[in-house]
Amino acid sequence: MADHEDDDYQCRIKEGDYVVLKRGDIFKAMQIQPRKKVIFEKQWFFLDNAVGHLYGATFEIVSGGTLQPEKPKDTVSSDGSKEAGTDNRNIVDDGKSQKLTRDDIETLKEQGLKGQQIIDQLIKNSSTFRDKTEYAQDKYIKKKKKKYENTVTILKPSCRILALMYHGREPGKICHMRYDTLAQMLTLANIHAGSKVLVFETCAGLVLGSVMERMGGYGSVIQMYPGGGPVRAGVESFGFPAHFHDMLHEFPICHVNSLLAGTLDTTAKDTNTDETKSNMAAEEEQNQPEADEQGSMEQQNMEINTGDETGQDQEKTRKEAKAQEKKARLEEKRKKLAAAAALLEGRNADGLVIASRFHPCPVLMGLLKFLSPSRPFVVYSQYKEPLIECYTKLREHGGTVNLRLTDTWLRHYQVLPNRTHPVLLMSGGGGYLLSGTTVAMDRSKPAGSQQAEEPAPKRQKLTDTEG
Amino acid sequence: MSFVEYSDFIQDGDVAIVYLSHDSMMPVKVQQGAQTQTRYGVIRHSTDLIGQRYGSKVTCSKGGWVHVLHPTPELWTVSLPHRTQILYTTDIATITMMLELKPGSVVCESGTGSGSLSHAILRTIAPTGHLHTVEFHQQRAEKVAEEFQEHRVDHLVTVRNQDVCKDGFGVTGVADAVFLDIPSPWEAVKHAKAAMKRRGGRVCSFSPCIEQVQRTCETLAEEGFQEISTMEVLLRVHDVRTVSLPLPDFGPDPSEPDTEREAPTTSGPTHAAVTLKTTTPPREIPGHTGYLTFATKPRT
Numbered sequence: 001m002a003d004h005e006d007d008d009y010q011c012r013i014k015e016g017d018y019v020v021l022k023r024g025d026i027f028k029a030m031q032i033q034p035r036k037k038v039i040f041e042k043q044w045f046f047l048d049n050a051v052g053h054l055y056g057a058t059f060e061i062v063s064g065g066t067l068q069p070e071k072p073k074d075t076v077s078s079d080g081s082k083e084a085g086t087d088n089r090n091i092v093d094d095g096k097s098q099k100l101t102r103d104d105i106e107t108l109k110e111q112g113l114k115g116q117q118i119i120d121q122l123i124k125n126s127s128t129f130r131d132k133t134e135y136a137q138d139k140y141i142k143k144k145k146k147k148y149e150n151t152v153t154i155l156k157p158s159c160r161i162l163a164l165m166y167h168g169r170e171p172g173k174i175c176h177m178r179y180d181t182l183a184q185m186l187t188l189a190n191i192h193a194g195s196k197v198l199v200f201e202t203c204a205g206l207v208l209g210s211v212m213e214r215m216g217g218y219g220s221v222i223q224m225y226p227g228g229g230p231v232r233a234g235v236e237s238f239g240f241p242a243h244f245h246d247m248l249h250e251f252p253i254c255h256v257n258s259l260l261a262g263t264l265d266t267t268a269k270d271t272n273t274d275e276t277k278s279n280m281a282a283e284e285e286q287n288q289p290e291a292d293e294q295g296s297m298e299q300q301n302m303e304i305n306t307g308d309e310t311g312q313d314q315e316k317t318r319k320e321a322k323a324q325e326k327k328a329r330l331e332e333k334r335k336k337l338a339a340a341a342a343l344l345e346g347r348n349a350d351g352l353v354i355a356s357r358f359h360p361c362p363v364l365m366g367l368l369k370f371l372s373p374s375r376p377f378v379v380y381s382q383y384k385e386p387l388i389e390c391y392t393k394l395r396e397h398g399g400t401v402n403l404r405l406t407d408t409w410l411r412h413y414q415v416l417p418n419r420t421h422p423v424l425l426m427s428g429g430g431g432y433l434l435s436g437t438t439v440a441m442d443r444s445k446p447a448g449s450q451q452a453e454e455p456a457p458k459r460q461k462l463t464d465t466e467g
Numbered sequence: 468m469s470f471v472e473y474s475d476f477i478q479d480g481d482v483a484i485v486y487l488s489h490d491s492m493m494p495v496k497v498q499q500g501a502q503t504q505t506r507y508g509v510i511r512h513s514t515d516l517i518g519q520r521y522g523s524k525v526t527c528s529k530g531g532w533v534h535v536l537h538p539t540p541e542l543w544t545v546s547l548p549h550r551t552q553i554l555y556t557t558d559i560a561t562i563t564m565m566l567e568l569k570p571g572s573v574v575c576e577s578g579t580g581s582g583s584l585s586h587a588i589l590r591t592i593a594p595t596g597h598l599h600t601v602e603f604h605q606q607r608a609e610k611v612a613e614e615f616q617e618h619r620v621d622h623l624v625t626v627r628n629q630d631v632c633k634d635g636f637g638v639t640g641v642a643d644a645v646f647l648d649i650p651s652p653w654e655a656v657k658h659a660k661a662a663m664k665r666r667g668g669r670v671c672s673f674s675p676c677i678e679q680v681q682r683t684c685e686t687l688a689e690e691g692f693q694e695i696s697t698m699e700v701l702l703r704v705h706d707v708r709t710v711s712l713p714l715p716d717f718g719p720d721p722s723e724p725d726t727e728r729e730a731p732t733t734s735g736p737t738h739a740a741v742t743l744k745t746t747t748p749p750r751e752i753p754g755h756t757g758y759l760t761f762a763t764k765p766r767t
Contacts, residue, residue: 011666011766054766056667158567180561180700187560190539192590193570194472214591216570350473372475373522374537384705388744391707401486401534405705405746408557413697413758415684420677432705437486437542439534440523 018239022153027165029237085131099125115149159210174203178430188435193218195350200224202356205234251340266338355380373440387434403436469619471593486534492546507531540586553583557702566644577601577631582611598624636662647672653686692762705746714739
C-alpha cells in the first residue's frame with residue numbers, strides 16, 4: 001500500500017517524543033528521554049529500549065530496562081485441561097484454597113518468573129480453581145493478570161487518550177471534566193480548521209490542546225489566561241508539531257477591560273508591568289545560583305590577576321548583557337500581546353470555549369463580546385448553579401439564542417458471551433455545559449426583548465381569552 | 468457559506484438556518500427572488516436575506532421576527548429532512564472524539580442515511596481529510612450527494628451506492644477510522660479492516676440492540692481488533708425555571724408580640740413565598756439511542 005515507508009517513520013517511537021504509557025485502564029503521559037528512570041504503576045524502568053519500536057507496541061518490564069515480548073498472546077490459560085464446575089454449592093471459603101503462601105509468591109517473583117508463569121503457578125496451587133465455573137475461572141485469571149503481569153503499552157497521545165488519562169488520574173486538575181463532556185464541548189463549539197477560537201481554561205491545557213488538535217494547525221487559537229502566564233502542561237503532552245504553535249496566541253484576561261474600552265496600549269512597555277515583573281522576579285531567582293557562582297569566580301580571578309578596574313568592567317558588561325536580554329524578552333512579550341490584541345480587536349472570533357475554576361458568569365459576559373454574530377459558545381462548569389446564573393444573565397442581556405443547559409450520562413458495558421451487562425454507572429461528576437449561539441444585538445430595544453421570545457405566546461393567549 | 472468555513476454575509480445559493488425558537492429551526496436555500504413561509508410570515512430572500520449578516524434579526528411580513536444563522540453540522544442535525552433515523556449531536560460528539568477524528572483524517576462510513584453524522588465528520592476532517600461513505604439505497608445516496616454539493620463540501624466526500632456488507636467501502640488501506648451504522652455490522656467488520664490503513668486506526672459501530680452489539684464484539688475480537696469497548700451516552704437537558712415555594716402560615720407567634728400587632732394591620736392574610744431559580748428535567752427524555760462499540764485495529 002502507498003503509505004508504507006512514510007508511515008513507518010511516523011509510527012516509530014523517537015527520542016524526545018511525547019508518549020502515553022498504558023496498562024489496563026491506567027495511563028501516564030511521558031516524554032522519551034535517554035536514561036531517564038520512569039515510575040509507572042509501582043514499577044520503574046527506562047524507556048530507551050522503546051525507541052525505534054512502533055507505537056502501540058507492548059513491552060514486558062525486566063529488571064531495569066524494557067524488552068519487547070511477542071505480540072500475539074494466548075488469551076486462554078496455558079493450563080490445557082478445560083475442567084470447570086457448574087455451580088458453587090461445594091466451594092467453601094476456608095481461606096486455605098491457595099496452597100502458595102505470600103512468601104512463596106515473593107520468591108517466585110525474585111526468581112524473575114514472568115507474570116504468566118506466576119499466574120499458572122497460582123492456578124496450579126488453587127484447590128478450588130477446577131470447581132469454579134468457567135466464568136469464575138475467567139474472572140480469576142483476569143484479576144491475577146492485572147496484579148502480576150508487568151507489561152506496558154506505549155501509545156501516541158491523542159485528545160481521547162489524554163482526556164481519559166486526566167479524568168482517571170487527576171480529575172481535580174481538570175475541574176472534574178469527564179471525557180464525554182469534553183467531546184460535547186468540541187462539537188457544540190463547532191471547533192474546526194480555519195476558525196478563530198477563544199479559549200479560557202484552567203484545565204492544565206487539556207481543553208486548549210484538544211481544541212488545537214481539532215484545528216490541525218489551521219486558523220488561530222487565542223488563550224485568555226488568568227494570572228502571570230498561561231498554563232500549558234497538558235498541551236505539551238499532545239506532542240504537536242512545531243507549526244501548531246504558530247496558531248496559538250495568548251492574552252491576559254486582566255487586560256480585557258482596557259482592550260474593550262480601547263485604552264490598551266500595546267506600544268508602551270509598561271502595559272504589562274505586573275506580570276512581567278513577577279515573571280522576571282521568578283526568572284531572576286532561577287538564575288541566581290549560577291550568577292552567584294560566576295560572581296565568586298570572578299572575584300577570585302580579580303584577586304589573582306590585577307586591580308579592581310578590569311573586574312568592574314566585567315561586571316558592567318555582564319549586567320548590560322543581562323539588561324539587554326531582559327529588554328529582548330520584554331519586547332517579545334509586548335509583540336505577542338500586540339498580536340493577540342490585534343486578533344481580538346476585530347471582535348470577530350468564531351467560537352468561545354470556557355472551562356475554568358473561576359465563576360463562569362463574568363468570564364462569559366466579558367468574552368462573548370469578542371464573537372461574531374451567529375457563532376457558537378460553550379461554557380463548562382463542575383456545578384450547575386453558576387450556569388443557571390449565566391443562563392438568566394444571557395436571557396436578560398440578549399444577543400444569544402439556542403441556549404441549552406445540559407449534562408451527559410455515560411455508561412460502559414461489559415460485553416462477553418452470556419455475561420453482558422453494564423459495568424459502571426457514571427452519573428454526576430462529569431460537569432455541566434451551557435451552550436448557545438450569538439446573534440446580532442437589537443440596538444433599538446437592548447434589554448428584555450429577548451426575554452419575550454419563549455413565554456410570549458402563552459401569555460398572549462391568556463390575555464386574549466381574558467380580554 | 469460552507470459547512471466547513473464561516474463567512475459573515477448571506478449570499479445567493481447559501482443554505483441558511485432560520486431560527487424560530489429553540490425547538491424549531493428550518494434550513495433555507497437562499498435564492499434570489501425566492502420566498503419562504505414561516506409561522507411569523509413570509510421571508511423575501513432578495514431583501515431579507517441576501518447581503519445580510521449571519522446572525523441578524525429578520526422581520527417577517529406579519530411583524531414577527533426570526534434569526535438567520537450560519538449553518539453548522541449541529542444546526543443541520545436538528546433541522547435536516549429525515550430520510551432515515553438519524554444520529555444526534557450527543558452521539559456524534561462521542562464518536563468524533565473516540566474515533567480520534569481531526570483535520571486530515573480519512574474516514575469510511577456506512578450507511579450514509581440522512582447525512583447527519585457525515586456533515587459532522589466533514590467539518591472535523593476538513594480541509595485535508597476525506598470521507599468515503601457507502602449507502603445501498605440509491606435514492607438516498609443521490610439525495611445526500613446533492614446535499615453535499617449544495618453545502619459546498621463535495622470535494623471532501625465520495626458517496627458510493629453499494630452494499631457495504633457485500634462489496635465493502637470501495638477503498639482499501641486508506642482509512643484512519645471506520646463508522647458503521649447498519650443493521651448487521653458484524654458482516655462489515657472484515658471490510659472495515661480491509662479499508663483501514665496498515666498502521667491501524669479506530670472503528671465504531673452504532674447499534675440499538677444488545678444482541679447486535681454481542682455479535683459485533685465477537686467478530687471484532689475474531690478479526691484481531693483490540694481495546695473493544697461498548698458505551699452509551701445520553702443527554703440530559705435542564706430547563707431553567709423560576710419557581711415560587713409558598714411559606715406556610717403558622718399563625719400568630721405569641722413569643723413575638725410586636726410583630727403580631729403590626730402584621731395583620733398592614734397586609735392582612737399574607738401569602739409569603741420564596742422564589743428561586745432552579746432547573747427541572749423535561750417530562751420525557753430519550754432514554755436510549757444506541758450502543759456505541761469502539762475498537763482499535765492494530766498494525767498489521
